[in-house]
Amino acid sequence: MMLSWEFPPRTVGGISAHVYNLSRQLAGLGVDVYVVTCDFPGAPEHEELDGVHVVRVDSYKMPSPDFATWDYLMNVNMQKEASSIISSSDDDVDIIHAHDWLVANAAVGLKHIFRFPLVATIHSTEIGRRNGLHSDYERMIHRTENWLVHEAWKTICCSQYMSSQVRWAYGLSADGVMMIPNGVDASMFEENFNKPEFRSKFALPNEKIVIFVGRLVYEKGVQTLINAMPKVLARANAKFVVVGDGGMKDFLMRQVRNMGLAHKILFTGFLDEQSLRFLYRCADVCVVPSLYEPFGITALEAMAAKAPVVVSDTGGLAEIVEHDKTGVKVFAGNADSLAWGINRVLLDSGYAEWIKSNAYSGVQEVYNWKRIAVETKALYERIYREYEAGSWKPT
C-alpha cells in the first residue's frame, strides 16, 4: 500500500507522477497495489487505474494554522481510511510504502498497528530545500523526516546525491538506504501534433526556443537564467520560455523589464501536461539551472522528448547528465557559464544532435519505469523475507 499526498490529477510537485508511474508498473508486474492519497475536485474517491486501486481521502478542508499542521491533520484522515481498507480487504497488505514526510504520521501509525514493514522514499529533504534549518517549523519537518526514515525498514532515494544527503542528514547507515532512480516514459512524447502551429504560440519562426520548467523559487535558479539572457542573445536569436509558477514570478518579470528584455521572454505560468510535452519537443534547449536539485526530473523529460539539455553541475543533475555526451553541464549559479552552455548548443546543430540522440537512448535504458518497478519489487520481496524470518510479524 502506497501513501502519497499527491496523485494525478492532483499534482503539486514531482511525487505525483512518480507514484503514478511506479504504481502502475508494479501492478503490471503482478503486485497488488493500493495508492491512498488526497482527494481532488472531480476525481473519484475510489477508482481502478491500470490495475492500481486508488483511494482518495478527505484532505482536511477546515482552516488550519499552517501547512505542516494541515498535513498532520490530513494524516489523521488518511490513516483512518487506510486502517479500514486494510482490515476489510481479503488479501492482506504486506508492505507500506510512504513518499516523503507528508505521509509520515499515517505510515508510522499503520506500521505499528498492523506490524507491516515500512519502506520510505525520500524525494527531497527539508534541510536541502531550505539550505539549512532556520526555525522550529523547519526543524520539526526535518525531525519528521528523520523519524520516518528511522521507522522505515529501508529508505529509497532517487539519486546517489540524495542517498548521501539522506545518510548525512539523518545519520543512516549505508545499508539503510537504497538508490533506485526516478524514471521517465519516453512514449509520452510520441503523440502527433502540428509543430509549426504550436511553436508559433511561443516564438517567432526565426527564434530558437530556450525553455525552463519548474517552480519559480530561488533554488530552481531561474534568476541565473535571466542574468544569462544578454550573453546568449548577443550571439543567438532566441526566445526564453519560462514554464511554472512561484513566489518569485513578479520579481523576475520586473527584472526582465528593467533589463529591456521583456520581449525575449515568455512566462507561461502553469501549463497543462499535454502542452508541456509539446513544448519540450519544440525546444532547442532545455535549461535546468537549479542551485539545489535532488533529482532533476525536468532534465529527464527533456532528454526523453529529444530536447538538448543544459544543466547545473549539482545534485542529481550531475548524475543524470554526462558532459559533452548526453548534455552540457555548467557551474551552478553562474550566469556566464550558463550562457556559454546555451550558446554551445544553439550555435552548433551537429553538437546538439549528438547530445540529444545519446541522451534519448540513455534515458530509455536506465530511467525506464519498468526496470525501476522490477528493482522496487525485488526490494519489497527482500524486505518481506527478512520480515518473515523475524519474530515481529504478528501470528
Add this chain to the structure above:
Amino acid sequence: MLSVLRLVIFTWEFPPRIVGQLSHYVNRLAVELVRKGLDVYVITYHNSWTGFHEGMDGVKAYRISDPFRPHINILTWMLSLNQEVERVAADVYYSVKREVDLIDVHDWHFVPAAVSLKRAFKIPFVFAIDSLEDHRSHDSNAPLNLSIKTIESLGVNEANRIIVKSDWMKYEVNRRYRVPLEKIEVVSPDSSRWIDEILAVYKRELKVMAS
C-alpha cells in the same frame, strides 16, 4: 463470554504527570477498575519516564514519550504522539492474543489512535469527555482551536459511547457536536455508585457489540 474484561485507557496525563484534574480522575478510575477485577492498561505520556510500570495497585501503565521534537503547536505534538500510543497499544493487543475488549480515551489528545485502532482491530471505544475546546478557548474559532474541535468531532462521531461527568456537559456535547442524547452517558464522579455505573456503561457497550 470473556472471563476478565480487558480495558486500555488512553490519557495524556496520569500520575506523576499532572496537568489538571484529569490525571487524578483517571488514576482513581484505573485503580477502582482493577479492584473490580478488570485487567487495566493505561497508555500515557511522560517526557522522560518511559516504558512499562505495574504499580502496587495493579494498574499496568505504559508511558510513551515524544518520537521527535521540536513542535510548532500542541496539535503537531499530540498528532505525532498518537503513533507512539498506537505502537504500544498494538504491542498490548498482540501480547494478549488480541483479546482487548475496550478502549477508554480521555479527552481529545489520543482520539486519532482510538479511531485507527477501532477501524483496524474492531475494538470499540468509549470517549470520556472532561472538557471541550469551546469551553477552554472561550468559543475561539482561530485555526488551531478549530482544528482541535475537528478532533473532538471525530471522537464523538467515531466513539461507540460518550461518557461525561454532568448533565450540563451532556447537553453541551449534544448541542455543539449534534450528538444524539442517547449516545451520551452521564456518570458523576461524586456518586457513591460511580465505579459501578462506569462499569455498567462498559458492559452495556460490549453486550451491544456482541449481539
